[in-house]
Amino acid sequence: MTRAATPPILLQLQRAESLSSQAAALRGLKNETIGHDQRKETWVQLGLIPLLANILSSRSRGGISAATSKLKKGFKPSDLPGTNEEADDACLQAIILLGSLTQGGASFLSPVLSSNILPILLSILSSSDSPSSFVLPILRILNSVADRLPLQSQQQWSKDTRLADLLFSTDHIGCLARIIGQDYSTHTSLAAIELAAGLVGKLCTEEAHKAVLADCGVLDALAVKVASFIVAQGFVIPGAEHHVEDPGALGSLPPPAPRGAKLAPILRAVTVIVEHSKWRAEHFLSSPGIVTVFPRQIPEFSPSDIKKAPWGSTYLSGSAVPRHLGGTPLEYLLPAVPLSQLKSSTSAAANFPPLGQQGPRRRPSHSYPTALSSLDPPSSEDDENPVIPWLLYLVRAENGMARLMAARLVTVLFRLKLTKKHRVSMLCYLLIPILIRMLDRDYDASGDEGVPYGGLIPSTKRIKEEAPGVLATLVIDDPELQKHAAEGDAIKRLSQLLKETYNPVNESARSMWHADGKQTTVGSDTQPVECRLGPPGYSPLHCHIMRYRENILKALAALVPFKDEYRKAVCENGVVPYIIDSLKPCPPDPPAEPSNPRNTATDGNPTPTLLAACGAARMLTRSVSVLRTSLIDAGVSTPLFVLIRYPDIEVQIAATSVICNLALDFSPMKEAIISAEILPILCEHAHSSNTKLRIESLWALKHVAYNTTNDVKTKIIKGLQSGWIKQVITQDPTTILAKRGLDEDTDSSTPGGMSRANSAGERVDLLNPVDDIEERDEDMKMTDPLPSSKVSLDMFLPDATRRRKLALHGNLDQTTQARQDDIAVQEQTLDLLRNIVCGPGASEMIDHLFKEIGQDLLLDAVADKLRPRSIPLPHRRESPNHRAVQVPTEILVAVIFFIIHIAAGLPWHRQLLVSHPDLLRYLMSYFNHSHRDVRTNCVWVVINLTYEDDASDREGCRERALKLRSIGVLDRLASLEHDPDLDVRERTKTALHLVNSLTHS
Structure with a gap:
């Protein structure tokens, strides 16, 4: 045609x-x-x-300036x-x-x-x-x-992320701060502020973008808008007007937000920037806008408590008690709730511990990193920003999207440990019932007219879509909150909602009519790409259902990690088949003509829904009964074996974490994993450049190797390759720790701590994270208090101190996470080797390992893990020239476990350990380690080395006992006779008996 x-x-x-x-x-x-x-x-x-x-x-x-326009009245930016x-x-x-x-x-x-x-x-x-x-x-x-x-x-x-990369680049991000930072003076400015905040809420998903938005002033500009709503609602702390000139404040109270302004887009933008980062959240809470309306309260004292010294200065008497203990007037707007009766503890045991060290370590249910507790200042019970009670008040007083966004932000701040401890009770009695009520079909979202957010679906659907996600974030890893949500019938409601997401949907939208009866939306391949339309894609309703399903799955996964009764409740509500259907990916290409009805299981699921479904399946596999019945009946392994080969690496990680639980020794799925040729894939993923995928794959291989046949163990060693195993086990586990310790010391010895190495080994200028020389110069000038005349754009660029703190903590987060990942890879590799050399046929596998890796190399690597270490420090008169560096406890436990199993082998295997020049000598220094597992394992090594298999080994046992005695093992054991741990004391009695009986005979 x-x-x-x-x-x-x-x-x-x-x-x-x-x-x-x-x-x-x-x-x-x-x-x-x-x-x-x-x-x-x-x-x-x-x-x-x-x-x-x-x-x-x-x-x-x-791009002509205003001045140029006046001089050249006829000049135009066009030909x-x-x-x-x-x-x-x-x-x-x-x-x-x-x-x-x-x-x-x-x-x-x-x-x-x-x-x-x-x-x-x-x-x-x-x-x-x-x-x-x-x-x-x-x-x-x-x-x-x-x-x-x-x-x-x-x-x-x-x-x-193409649009986000453009918008949040250094060339254009300043316009966001300028638009959001303007006053609510006209209807146009009001609409512009909300549209700009909406862009942040929709596009800001990458960690790098969030850091830039905080660093370049957008977060501070949003904080001023939040302060405007606080002023409009009349919640400014009494007396705040006397502190507007304080350093870090705006200089004057921000103008109140007009009646027509919407708070929800502002709170959403703040939330997406600060979530998963305690340092960005603190950056928001310490921003000029928040500090102005909520100045830090200084406790007042009675005049009788204030004494005057002879030289004129004042001091407090020894019995002085502050009149105000840090509470804010906003507290009186919240109802009283009963204090918690349930101890807030995450140590509830699952049905089975992960194979490995028998210690308190477990994989967290959440995927985002926790804050650095070692860097946190001691938290005071009264040290809470008034933003928290204000948000809780909004949750009760507002409706629609503003209520949900207030709930989401207060949940994020609670997860980042920026709230008082007693807030758990208030969240149980105030927030959880409201979030569960939002799941109701007849929930009233009055106050949101039309389509205020998202542009494509009604606000009522958007609220129902996002409420389960907020509930999931709130209750994850907290048994008390999970208990209240479960008692509020959350599991039953969520189960019903998950089923409803599979109801067929007949969409009224139809493709465009064409005169020739053919759809030509794609255009000719000879046309330029900017003249060709892309595929029609998916409808807004279909994507809404996918997001809704994703958040429901997250909520179900967050509710059941600790209680088997909750997992059984999920099964009793009949949703396991729907969870399995959610593990099926959508077709590679969207259909040219969407079919009706849509939303069946054959339509599949996008990547975020697959990740959420893997999380739900992983939580259910923690139950032995569910694993042996419901999950097997629903065929959980089939879609997982597909997802482990999925192109998206995050899906591979999530699927591997589920397979890790399916590979446990009591699981009926273990043989299916071996027979389905999944082991070569796991071995291949263990070599991945992605650390998380390496860890999960090694963890799964560790479970497969436990108590299995030697041919499977040999297959694992062959798949991993001996050269790769050598490379991992010979790495120094303290390298990153030593580097970090040296950097910290260097920073503390340098005034201001101007730079530090990041996780990639690059030097980072902490005062000036943005690569703009002119901006760096300006930042160094912004150390004085801000002018008090009016709110200006300049104040949205954080001062040097706040920028340095933001960059420093973000960099330490990266360094710490990199260290933890490297340690975890070594730990899982050593645990895998331990499981390979235990169980039936262990002696043959020890010989096989010695042959493949090298007897001397393997024992030298094990001994080197135990070697005491120190790092050189810059020369300082007040400190020694070297600092001791502790080997990570996880590595110690894994290494000594491996030694235990070598010592449980043949007599000549034990002799190799005893005859090594350094191994036992290094081990002696860990008998009094602070961790009970390390102490217990050290004693087990002595027991295995001196345990007599038969009469033919009596003389060898005696020689090994004499060797142990000569290097001081009796003194070490004597120091453990009164150990606080019962297991250590009992094992020590056995070890002392064996050594003494052999050396005195």
Whole structure:
């Protein structure tokens, strides 16, 4: 079929001879396009987007300042004749027309993202001389693109960060702080603030973007907006007006937010920036806006407690008691709740401990890193920001999205340990019932009119979609909160909702009609990519259901990690088959014509839902009874064996963590894992560059190797390769710790601590994390108190002290996580070797390991793990030149366990251990270790080395006992006779008896 000739109106635009005719053509094209998707498709295929990019780029290139405009009245950022007003009108019409195209659906995003038009728009938005009339249309375009990004392809759901990378770059991020930082003076500014905050809430998913938003002032600008709502609601702390001149405050109270302003987008933006980072959360709580309305309260004392010294200074008497113990007036707005009767402890035992060291270590249920407890200052019971009770008040007083966002932010702050301890009771009685009520079908979301957030689905659906996710974050790893949620019927409600997400959906949307009866949305391959529409993608309702299902699965997983009765309740509600269906991925390519009805199990699930389903399945596998019945009946292994080969590495990690529990010795799935040829895949993943995947794969292999046949163990060693095993076990476990300790000492000896090495070994300037020299100079000037005249954009750039703290703590988080990951890889590898050399046929496997890895190399590596270490320090008169570095306890436990099993082998295996020049000598220094498992294992080594298998080994046992006695083992054992741990005391009695009986005979 011959393509139609170019329409006259498009020819008029292409051949415009003046800016006024160009604007008229754009206006006419806009009027013909808005509301007509088929015309939009035609215009795109005829090259409208590159044409619009050229029109807008002329404005971007022009970029003239206000002063230049006054001097050159006739100057225009275009080659066409006309005034500046006509040029602005043409650009505005082009922006509005582009906005109409982006609302056509997911298929229109491909040409928009492939062209250069979004960077041009952001350059215009960031320009200092950009007309104010451009701001709202551009922000609406960016929000429209952000809303439709998830609809493009479910395989890449939440993975397309092209717009976020542009918006949060150093070139454009300043415009966000400028827009959000303006006052709520007009309706236009109000809409711009909410649209800019909405962009942050929709696009900020990457850790790097969150750090930049905190560092470049966007988080502080949002904090001022939060403070404006606090002022408008009348919750400013009494007397705060007397502290507005304090260092770090704004200088004056921010103007109150107008009646029509929405709080939900502001709270959402704050939440997505601070979540998973205690340091960013503290950065928000210490921002100028929050400090101004909630100044730190100084306890007052009675005049009789204040004494005056002879030289004129004052001091407090020894019996002085503060009148106010840190409580805020906001506390009186919250109801009294009964104190908790359940001890808040996460030590509840699962049905089985993970194979490995029998200590308190367990894998957490959450996937995000916890805060560094070693760096936290001692937390005071009264040291809580008034933002917390204010948010709890909002949860009770507000409705709709504002209530949910307040609940989400207070949940994040609670998870980051920034609330009082007694808040657990208040969360149990106030927050959990409200979140559960939001799951009801008839929940009233009054207060949210139309579609205030998301742009594509009603706010009622959005609230129901996100409420389970907030509940999951709140109760995870907290048995008390889980108990209250379970008693509130949360498991039953969530189970019913999960079933409902599989109800067939008949969507009314249909594809565009074409005269030839064929759909031509993709266009010709010969056309430029910016002239071809992408695939139609998925409907907003379908993506809403997928997100809803994801959050329900997260909530179910968060409720059941510790209590077998909760896991059984999930099974009794009949949702295990639905969880298994949620493990099935969606097809690689979206269908050209969406089928009706949709939402069946065959339609599959996107990556985030797969991750949530793996989390739910993993929690259920902690129950022996559920694992042996419901999960097997539902066929849990089949989809997992597919997901372990899935292209997305996060899905591989999640699936491997489930297989890790399926591979336990009592699991009926263990043989299925071996027979399904999963071992080669696990061995391959153990070599991955992704540390998390290496750890999970080694953990699964460790479980497979326990109490299995020697041919399977040999297969594992062959798959891992002896060279790789040598490389892992010969690494020094204290390298990163030593480097970090040296850096800390260097920082403390250098005034200000100007730089430090990050996890990649690069030097990081902590005062100036952003690579802009001019900005660095400005930051160094911002150490004085802020001017008190008015709120200005400059104050949204954190001062040098706050920026340094933010960068320092973020960098230490990375360093600590890297150290923990390296230690975990070594620990799991040593545990795997331990399981290989225990059980039936252990002696043969010890010989096999000696042959494959090398007898001397293996024993030298084991001895080196026990070697005491020290690191050189910079020369300082007040400190020694070296500092001792402790070998991580996890490595010690794993290494000594391995030695125990070697000592349980043949007599000549024991003789190898005794004859090694360093191994036992190094071991002696750990008999009085602070960890009970290390002490117990040291005693077990003595028992195994001196235990007499038969009469033929009597003389060998006596020689080994004499050797142990000569290096001081009796003194070490004597020091453990009164150990506080019963197991250590009992094992010590056995060891003393064996050594004494052999050496005195």
